[in-house]
Amino acid sequence: MRKLGIPTVQDRTAQMVIREELEQIVDKQFSKDSFGYRPNKSAHQAIKQCRENCMKMDWVIDLDIKSFFDEIDHDLMLKALGHFTKEKHIHLYVARWLKAPIQKKDGSIHSRDKGTPQGGVISPLLANIFLHVVFDKWIENNHPEVKFERYADDIIIHCDNFKQALRTLEAVKARFKQCKLQIKDGKSNIVYCKRNQKKHPPFKVHYVTFDFLGFTFKPRMVKGYFGNFHLGFTPSISRKRQKRINQTLFKMKLHRMVHLRLPDLAGIIAEKVRGWINYYGKVRMSELHYVFRFLNMRLAKWVRNKYRRFRRKHWFFAYKWLQETAKHYPNLFVHWQYGFMP
Template identity: 45%
Template sequence: MQRKSFEIPKALVWASYQDVRRNRGAPGCDGQTLKMFDQQRDRNLYRIWNRLCSGTWFPPPVLEKRIPKSNGRERILGIPTVADRIAQGAIKRFMEGKLDPIFHVDSYGYRPGKSAHDALKQCATRCWRYSWVLEVDISAFFDHVRHDLVLKALEHHGMPKWVLLYCRRWMEAPMQSCENGELINRTRGTPQGGVVSPLLANLFLHYAFDLWMEREYRGVPFERYADDIVIHCSRMSDATRLKSRLSDRFSSVGLSMNAGKTNIAYIDTFERRNVATSFTFLGYDFKVRTLKNFKGELYRTCMPGASKSAMRKITETIKGWRIHRLTDKSLLDFAKEYNAIMRGWIEYYGKFWYRNFSYRLWSAVQSRLMNVALLRSERRSNAASGMFMT
């Protein structure tokens, strides 16, 4: 029996397939859905494993998908095919077991056992101890990741040559335009939407940011969720100097900070003029708010709540449901159709200030349900009038 070039366990491919089934997702450039893949599942999985082991897995182009952003711009995703997602997932599982233990404790994005809520909770705790926050925004981060630095980091951690081979191929895979099908070659960046991309992005920022902070600003706390970063400072002057040095650091690794979105904010119960007094992190606005305790007494504290942009998106989504036209459906029908979506919103945005978010959410829904009830009431009233007149 001929020995394979690379020893890749079949179990990795099978586990990755199970991950892809759970996550579902849209088809890539070949149009193959998961249902179509499953029609010859065993044969397809064997082909993936065989080609990975022989070094002949060449990823097809990723399919461009444009997602509108709240600022009017678009986020560009690169969607791999179902088969390529499985191949990426197998290699990602191999790498993750070796790389995740070395990552910084305050790196939260796309890591086993860590979540956005963990990052938000730590951020809220530190806002009570530090008065100033540097909110960092990296311009088009996933589009500017340097391939040579990622491969250098992988090699530094002793990754076998087949890992380097496939990571290079995935990072360099062309993108197929969603408008005309044209192939766009890539010399930097890692496709947002790829299975392996978040892990490679974390590895890149582990060296570009996390370890740099440990070396240059030991003791200065931060939270990083992928490329969303918040740094806590005791004084405004500290935050200003750090902002300048961080800009230079990012420039040295091929990144740049978004000047319009990288801000310094003052978060304290003592009022201060001519400075920003809030910042946004992972869909939450952090600011000092006036609240009531269980005795009804007022007090001021930093409390994270659903951001204005998040509430805007939620309201637009609810408007899109066109509840006012559902006059032929019962409340039970409405609940069956939309409860899962609303439950997801509450689970994410109601974590820290449940009463406030649930009130804002139900206000948006109930006002529309009231209109439906009024329309039904008018119909019944008109029907009764008609019966009386006859």
């Protein structure tokens, strides 16, 4: 679990000022393959580039850094900062924020020599600075034959063949160890990007899918420009994220809000649903049916609790009532507007 840092109002204001000043200095020096927490960069751009690279290169290293934000060494962090700026006031402020002691639940105060507390305004920028020196610049200089995408501490590396992937993974492990970071062995895998039904590697492959920024990349049949189907290696919302969204909907307990009308429920969930569609619906929106089928079932449960005539009947009758309502008011819920009808 990451340590949560709650800065004071004064510290938060100072962090915002320093972040804006520092961002002007460092962002233009960052790699084009770094997408996280940067102006004019987005997760969707990272996903698009990852998809394009998966179509060009057969192998992927799915890197998982162990407790990254908790393990950043302060001395190395300040050294990395020195690659970008020598401004004393920036170094003084950053050192102060990094080394601020932590108060635990029992009231005891503990000093720190590593980690950037989650919650700090400047923490994402510091993480980008650290990994630019530790990973981005290093791999561009030492392994120019590979390609990569990085979003904060989520890293995907693309290789042409399995031997190259093995060599690169071992080199990255050694580099991270040198910089006091660890790779999770059980979760950092070499993945085969199967996109040709006739092409097979000369050995059994254990991993043929990987997750990146909430999307699962795996072999799927895709429609070509001329209407023909072929095997591709494409992303869609991951099962893990689907389950997380369903848990969010479950915890909202919509079925108990019987004092509200159906349009009121639509208003309560509209912002969340629109956010999910805008993020996960960019690629293979149809895969969201699992999420919105669950939401429609929750709404049917609300109908059953709201109206007495459905309480002793099978849930199917409440669902059928919801279907009729959706036919008459197809724009009532955001997900109905996108075709995810009950």
